[in-house]
Amino acid sequence: MSGQTLYDKLWNQHLVKQRDDGTALIYIDRQLLHEVTSPQAFEGLRLANRKPWRLDANLATPDHNVPTTIKERAEGNSGIKDPVSLIQVQTLDDNCLEYGIEEFKINDPRQGIVHVVGPEQGATLPGMTVVCGDSHTATHGAFGALAHGIGTSEVEHVMATQCLLAQKMKNMQVRVEGTLGLGVTAKDVVLAIIGKIGTAGGTGYAIEFAGSAIASLSMEGRMTVCNMAIEAGARVGLIAVDETTIDYLAKRPFAPTAEQWEAAVADWRNLVSDVDAEFDKVVTLQAEEIEPQVSWGTSPEMVTGISGQVPDPSAALDETVQRSHTRALEYMGLHANQKITDIKLDKIFIGSCTNSRIEDLREAAKVAKGNKVADSIKLAMVVPGSGLVKRQAEAEGLDKIFIEAGFEWREPGCSMCLAMNADKLGAGEHCASTSNRNFEGRQGYGGRTHLVSPAMAAAAAIAGHFVDVRSLPANDATHAQEA
Amino acid sequence: MKKFERFEGVVAPLDRANVDTDLIIPKQFLKSIKRTGFGVNLFDELRYLDEGQPGQDCSQRPLNPDFVLNQPRFKGAEVLLARRNFGCGSSREHAPWALEDFGFKVVIAPSFADIFYNNSFKNGILLITFPEDVIDRLFAEVEANEGYQLDVDLENQRVIAPSGEILEFEVDEFRKHCLLEGLDDIGLTLKDEDAIRAFEQKHKTARPWLFRQSA
Numbered sequence: 021m022s023g024q025t026l027y028d029k030l031w032n033q034h035l036v037k038q039r040d041d042g043t044a045l046i047y048i049d050r051q052l053l054h055e056v057t058s059p060q061a062f063e064g065l066r067l068a069n070r071k072p073w074r075l076d077a078n079l080a081t082p083d084h085n086v087p088t089t090i091k092e093r094a095e096g097n098s099g100i101k102d103p104v105s106l107i108q109v110q111t112l113d114d115n116c117l118e119y120g121i122e123e124f125k126i127n128d129p130r131q132g133i134v135h136v137v138g139p140e141q142g143a144t145l146p147g148m149t150v151v152c153g154d155s156h157t158a159t160h161g162a163f164g165a166l167a168h169g170i171g172t173s174e175v176e177h178v179m180a181t182q183c184l185l186a187q188k189m190k191n192m193q194v195r196v197e198g199t200l201g202l203g204v205t206a207k208d209v210v211l212a213i214i215g216k217i218g219t220a221g222g223t224g225y226a227i228e229f230a231g232s233a234i235a236s237l238s239m240e241g242r243m244t245v246c247n248m249a250i251e252a253g254a255r256v257g258l259i260a261v262d263e264t265t266i267d268y269l270a271k272r273p274f275a276p277t278a279e280q281w282e283a284a285v286a287d288w289r290n291l292v293s294d295v296d297a298e299f300d301k302v303v304t305l306q307a308e309e310i311e312p313q314v315s316w317g318t319s320p321e322m323v324t325g326i327s328g329q330v331p332d333p334s335a336a337l338d339e340t341v342q343r344s345h346t347r348a349l350e351y352m353g354l355h356a357n358q359k360i361t362d363i364k365l366d367k368i369f370i371g372s373c374t375n376s377r378i379e380d381l382r383e384a385a386k387v388a389k390g391n392k393v394a395d396s397i398k399l400a401m402v403v404p405g406s407g408l409v410k411r412q413a414e415a416e417g418l419d420k421i422f423i424e425a426g427f428e429w430r431e432p433g434c435s436m437c438l439a440m441n442a443d444k445l446g447a448g449e450h451c452a453s454t455s456n457r458n459f460e461g462r463q464g465y466g467g468r469t470h471l472v473s474p475a476m477a478a479a480a481a482i483a484g485h486f487v488d489v490r491s492l493p494a495n496d497a498t499h500a501q502e503a
Numbered sequence: 504m505k506k507f508e509r510f511e512g513v514v515a516p517l518d519r520a521n522v523d524t525d526l527i528i529p530k531q532f533l534k535s536i537k538r539t540g541f542g543v544n545l546f547d548e549l550r551y552l553d554e555g556q557p558g559q560d561c562s563q564r565p566l567n568p569d570f571v572l573n574q575p576r577f578k579g580a581e582v583l584l585a586r587r588n589f590g591c592g593s594s595r596e597h598a599p600w601a602l603e604d605f606g607f608k609v610v611i612a613p614s615f616a617d618i619f620y621n622n623s624f625k626n627g628i629l630l631i632t633f634p635e636d637v638i639d640r641l642f643a644e645v646e647a648n649e650g651y652q653l654d655v656d657l658e659n660q661r662v663i664a665p666s667g668e669i670l671e672f673e674v675d676e677f678r679k680h681c682l683l684e685g686l687d688d689i690g691l692t693l694k695d696e697d698a699i700r701a702f703e704q705k706h707k708t709a710r711p712w713l714f715r716q717s718a
Contacts, residue, residue, distance in 0.1 A: 104534040181696075
């Protein structure tokens with residue numbers, strides 16, 4: 021019999037019951053809640069007269085709707101000008117209070133994007149099952165946790181039963197071997213992976229990211245990679261536990277301490293795929309071949325290297341792809357064979373659950389330092405992932421670097437990743453964005469999103485168009501491993 | 504949840520791959536704390552010529568005459584025919600809520616995104632997959648025949664075309680059962696309450712750090 025994959029191990033450790041019809045009950049250790057996908061779940065509990073199964077498994081924070089401007093945030097919930105957004109945030113506060121669920125409210129320094137807050141607090145631990153009503157929950161897989169994005173009915177199901185009704189997925193391994201070039205980051209790696217396997221390439225699979233280039237990434241970098249597993253169609257992204265994981269978690273508020281820490285670490289060391297484990301599919305990329313990536317279309321798979329160009333739709337072999345590419349170019353206002361470096365930007369967004377952690381801000385700041393945002397850029401904003409990331413960045417003086425360069429320094433939240441608050445693109449505006457989705461209208465009605473790494477976004481802000489971050493003076497170029 | 508019964512319904516074709524959940528229901532409508540009322544904003548950016556706002560009277564908005572759901576021949580459609588990777592993107596359950604509220608009972612496509620697939624069945628929407636060549640043929644038939652309807656028979660896992668042709672489909676037993684009976688799966692899971700408690704106890708003994716509260 022062959023060995024187990026990391027996914028197999030996590031699945032087996034949480035299997036409550038396997039049913040004859042192929043579905044299973046999986047025990048959930050942690051549920052993260054935010055204001056957008058939870059109100060209807062709480063309402064469902066109330067209507068059915070049910071109580072949450074285990075309160076201490078839940079942790080909540082508002083993130084999608086919160087304003088990021090400093091003036092509005094100082095006013096707490098009453099700084100939310102949109103009455104509909106306000107009701108949603110207030111409803112989360114009310115529900116958490118009513119049921120006794122721990123919540124980091126709008127102006128708690130620990131507030132932030134759920135996928136930044138969970139790991140930062142040690143509320144995400146290796147060997148956990150983690151769920152959240154948000155598809156980017158895959159992020160937490162970076163810790164060797166089995167993390168699923170779920171819908172609101174499932175949020176209610178987990179609250180009421182502490183279980184998720186699931187079917188076992190297939191195993192895929194994506195190996196990235198070798199050494200990443202200078203200026204090539206985790207974001208470029210995951211965009212290159214999506215470019216290779218496509219937005220549906222991982223559908224039905226749990227993807228484990230492995231190989232020497234993945235192992236060399238920091239926890240921040242690993243979270244960036246797992247975060248975008250869903251953009252390759254996979255609900256679950258995973259990375260094996262190693263010293264980097266363990267070092268990151270030591271002394272986090274929710275992490276175990278003393279003897280329990282020792283026992284936990286010993287257990288976590290088993291959270292790797294066995295050497296003889298078999299995967300249903302294996303994909304390999306060579307790190308040296310990955311260059312800084314830029315998305316040109318309206319799906320994350322529509323991506324290419326900075327030295328590349330916008331493809332010619334007529335060159336696509338498949339008719340459906342031809343139509344998609346034609347439609348994407350029309351929406352994006354680009355033409356076939358246009359050089360990526362010729363794409364001019366209107367706005368710059370550095371933030372989101374993909375790239376708003378301290379390392380991301382350091383990389384962007386290195387590029388911004390001593391430079392000025394181009395006059396043609398209408399707005400360049402940096403939105404830290406949490407209040408604690410913001411404090412850390414300020415302690416390192418990163419805020420000053422950004423402000424001096426002409427960036428706006430904001431309060432934490434999801435912000436312009438999906439533009440549910442006031443931060444959005446105008447119709448036709450091009451944005452270099454460190455977020456995860458370039459769908460039509462995602463960052464604002466008619467807005468045009470280009471997905472890039474934090475260093476590439478900062479470089480684009482200064483040049484006014486995309487530039488190869490590797491061509492900047494040596495001290496400006498960044499590397500994931502250096503941070 | 505209502506029981507899913509056999510029906511014959513008009514088919515509307517949405518000829519576009521990778522239809523994401525932002526396209527199905529744009530984010531500004533996610534601010535509602537209700538489960539209903541999303542139908543008027545289904546495919547908002549394709550359907551209307553202006554930018555939609557929550558709470559707006561949509562009957563006064565300019566319609567995009569080219570969009571399939573605005574064409575009289577597809578009025579009252581209950582079956583949506585779509586392309587590959589339908590429902591990709593976010594986990595927002597507002598996407599199936601909007602489809603259901605609009606009146607769709609079934610979506611047929613070559614493939615669906617995972618989270619959307621789960622969310623749809625939990626809201627009584629049946630998702631059917633057929634191979635690409637069958638989908639291509641259905642698109643052609645819908646295009647050629649005004650008032651084209653399909654007879655959807657979940658019990659026997661088949662779709663019957665106007666020509667009498669029978670197309671069989673796969674669906675997992677549990678989801679089929681829940682849809683046919685209109686079952687609430689929380690109630691079903693709670694029947695295993697003892698098994699969950701027993702597991703929880705064992706799990707806590709083996710890995711107590713997973714049950715630790717905030718410091």
